[in-house]
Amino acid sequence: MIKVNKALGSALIVTSMLTLAACGGNNENASSSNGATTQPSTTAANGETAPASASAPAEKIKITMWSQFADPNSADGGQIGFYKALEATKKQFPNVEIEHAGYANDSYKTKIKAASAANELPDIFFAWGGGFSQPFVEGDRILAIDELAKADGTLDRIVGGTTENFTYNGKLYGLPTNIATAQLYVNKELFEQAGAKLPETWDDLMAAVAALEAKGIQPIALGAKDRWPAMFWNAILNLRMGGAEASSAALKKTGSFDTPEFVEAAKKYKELIDAKAFGERFNGTSYDDSVNMFLTGKAAMLFMGAWVNGQIEGADSLVKGKVVPIKFPTIPGGKGNADEWFGGSGETFLINKNVENVEAVWSVYKFFMETMAREVFIAGSGSSAWKGDLGDTSNVNPLALQIGQLSSTATGFTYWWDQLLAGNDAESMFGALMNFISGKIEPEAYTKELQEKINSGK
The missing domain is CATH 3.40.190.10 (Periplasmic binding protein-like II)
Known part of the structure; x- marks a missing residue:
């Protein structure tokens, strides 16, 4: 877990400059x-x-x-x-x-x-x-x-x-x-087919989900079967609602998962699930299958780390040249901002x-x-x-260059939850998360379970 300092905050600016000027x-x-x-x-x-x-x-x-x-x-x-x-x-x-x-x-x-x-x-x-x-x-x-x-x-x-x-x-x-970031990848062609705009806010995102769903296009690819891709969505929603400092504190056991902001983040997650943003069978979909779904144009969005850039722009990719990475949308009333990133x-x-x-x-x-x-x-x-x-950076993946520019104004990072939490805590997090996205527990019970199992006594 990193709360970015000035040096790290400027790291991606430095990299972007090196990219262009070598x-x-x-x-x-x-x-x-x-x-x-x-x-x-x-x-x-x-x-x-x-x-x-x-x-x-x-x-x-x-x-x-x-x-x-x-x-x-x-x-x-x-x-x-x-x-x-x-x-x-x-x-x-x-x-x-x-x-x-x-x-x-x-x-x-x-x-x-x-x-x-x-x-x-x-x-x-x-x-x-x-x-x-x-x-x-x-x-x-x-x-x-x-x-x-x-x-x-x-x-x-x-x-x-x-x-x-x-x-x-x-x-x-x-x-x-490297300095890794997760961003929302958007298939511009599918968005145009649905008449949807690139989302900058939560309302934009939900409007895009509805428009895509109405056209028979799966809005978002999610491989929840492997658990960690589902965690990505929880993490970014917590960042937007609670901010990087609060997210960091919860993971470092100096703060709480059971806050009004994180409960609201869980409610936003449930809103996406209820809107069928991830399709009907996302819990049984693997990471590889979800990425393939996006690469073959069967889903319009993917929230994932930059390691998929090579696949998206690969010679055999059906979406090459059709995808743009964007900052995850802001949520009205949230304490986080668009320049706080999941990654580091x-x-x-x-x-x-x-x-x-x-x-x-x-x-x-x-x-x-x-x-x-x-x-x-x-x-x-x-x-x-x-x-x-x-x-020689002349052949650097264009998505990587775009991400470097997007993240050059980064003010905070929260790293992958499952790597920062110790073994038993990571498993407790995954257990609670999978119960939640499967509809077995409600948002309020979910955040309480995270707090009780990971930060007991805090």
Whole structure:
């Protein structure tokens, strides 16, 4: 969870400027933690400009890596960025054998937690910040990287405010890759067919839902079967009604979920459900099926993270060129505003505390992280959390450029609920949420249940 500071608030402005101007990075040499000189910007083995962090170990070593990136052929921007970064890192460090294993989202979460419990974590592994990584830190499984990152100037190349979700008790455990946002994607062609306007307010949104429904067009694609897409809607409605500060306080256990504003947000959610905005069978629809529904023009709107940009603008997409991202509409009487976003910087890779050859692994790790930040941005899936030259941005996904402009005035962020809440709290949240959207409990009972199960005694 992040309440944005001035540095993070300007991060997307910086990225937008870098996108258009491709400004150069810092060319001063920095001394690495092992005394070797880290060159500023070299030519990588793939012919592209390598990040300043490239410094190859002399001896041959093997590094094991696990991630939630299981499909090298995916059009998802995060998957594209990961595999490009992985290949670039292998080429940059020919003496290093990187053994990667990728797993689908839910199975990955189960596997990495089991590996931690058995003290059998890989050398480097993907993680989310906040509550997800906290047990690894408290279990003394992760290498703190404060001194390493300070000694060689790595922290100077990171956009301010983007490491907060990876910092525990004043110590840093992971570097960021990108600044992710969720936005409302709108199929302009379907809106024109229904005679609906792009929604700026809640009334606009409900009018569009009614107009689309009248034309036999499903208004919004939602894959609630996987739970977290349903959470996205709860989160953004809470942001609009209660604001980023109140949302942050509830998730940090310093505030309450059971407030008039959040009850009203739940009522707005129910209003959408009752209006059949998500169709009749959204509870049985998977995330993949909902995205496919949007990509094939069978639904007019999708509220989702920027990782879908690559799919929307993909060569085989039926909606390429027809979609525009917009800020989620404001709600009259709400304490939030259009410049508060669901998202932020919360994905990282962590280093096993018991890893051998720490300095060599660190050199590989920071190169990989900076490269992935650039590649994910170029693939159109979020702004880079690293300063400096982003390389050739002429082919950057147009949706990513539009999102960068939209979010350049951001004043607050709330990160993905299920990653910031610790394991049991996340499951309690999902249990209450699914009961609510299934019609088993009313808005007032829902917010009370969240408060009782997650913030008991607060």
